[in-house]
Amino acid sequence: MKKESFGWFRRLRQSNQQFAVIGLGRFGQAVCLTLYNMGYEVMGIDASEQQVNQAINSQIATHVLSLDATDPMALKQSGVFEFDTVIVSIGNYVEESIITTLNLKEAGVNFVVAKASSKIHEKLLNKVGADWVVFPEYEMGCNLAISLTKPNILERVELDPDNSMVELLVPEEFAGKTLLELDLRNEYGLTMIAINHQGQKLEVNPKATQRMEKGDSMVLIGRNKAINRLPVQ
Numbered sequence: 001m002k003k004e005s006f007g008w009f010r011r012l013r014q015s016n017q018q019f020a021v022i023g024l025g026r027f028g029q030a031v032c033l034t035l036y037n038m039g040y041e042v043m044g045i046d047a048s049e050q051q052v053n054q055a056i057n058s059q060i061a062t063h064v065l066s067l068d069a070t071d072p073m074a075l076k077q078s079g080v081f082e083f084d085t086v087i088v089s090i091g092n093y094v095e096e097s098i099i100t101t102l103n104l105k106e107a108g109v110n111f112v113v114a115k116a117s118s119k120i121h122e123k124l125l126n127k128v129g130a131d132w133v134v135f136p137e138y139e140m141g142c143n144l145a146i147s148l149t150k151p152n153i154l155e156r157v158e159l160d161p162d163n164s165m166v167e168l169l170v171p172e173e174f175a176g177k178t179l180l181e182l183d184l185r186n187e188y189g190l191t192m193i194a195i196n197h198q199g200q201k202l203e204v205n206p207k208a209t210q211r212m213e214k215g216d217s218m219v220l221i222g223r224n225k226a227i228n229r230l231p232v233q
Helices: 026-037 049-058 072-078 094-106 119-127 136-149 184-188 224-228
Strands: 018-022 041-046 063-066 085-088 111-115 132-134 153-158 163-169 191-197 201-204 217-223
Touching (some): 018 026, 026 049, 041 049, 049 063, 094 119, 119 132, 136 153
Parallel strands (some): 041 063, 111 132
Antiparallel strands (some): 163 217
16 A cells, blocks of 8 residues: 555645745755645745756746845745744754744744754744744654664654654554544543544544544654654564
């Protein structure tokens, strides 16, 4: 069976149609291209003419601009303050990243995602108002390790250092049993959020009488120690 996530973990708002990405390095370009291919309007911004020209030639965004994101007037003139979601992907330049994030939040941008390069950088971004701080290299490394050691875990998102949300294929030990029989809350301290039936039908907040079937995937939330106790390969 092909392992596919049903997109439960997309944290960017589904109703939003416009995104701005500031910083067009490898991470920023990947974000632009993915959003653009999904049909969203995307504005790419970078201070480097070379990066801007590369983005234009690669056709990874709806609009691409060259400007200094630490200059609030330049940001205002670009119209980026009108975007509901802005991704600051200049994580390797700490000062520029923090100033840009501060400019966006002070101008009233509703949701700012910022890339961090260290824990100190993360703390500073949170201090200036970033709504979501990401560590793409760290998360990629964690996901690779999980994929190699536990291939039945389709996706895992850390909510904090101690808790996560996971989507996994129903373990063989669970197949044929109801949620009532499994009693996941008492046995593992985990809460079932949803079941995806054979990739065809998503059932949110399933009933206790719902029976687990081989090939289904399940979404659980709880402590990492409890998740690691699940009988998954």
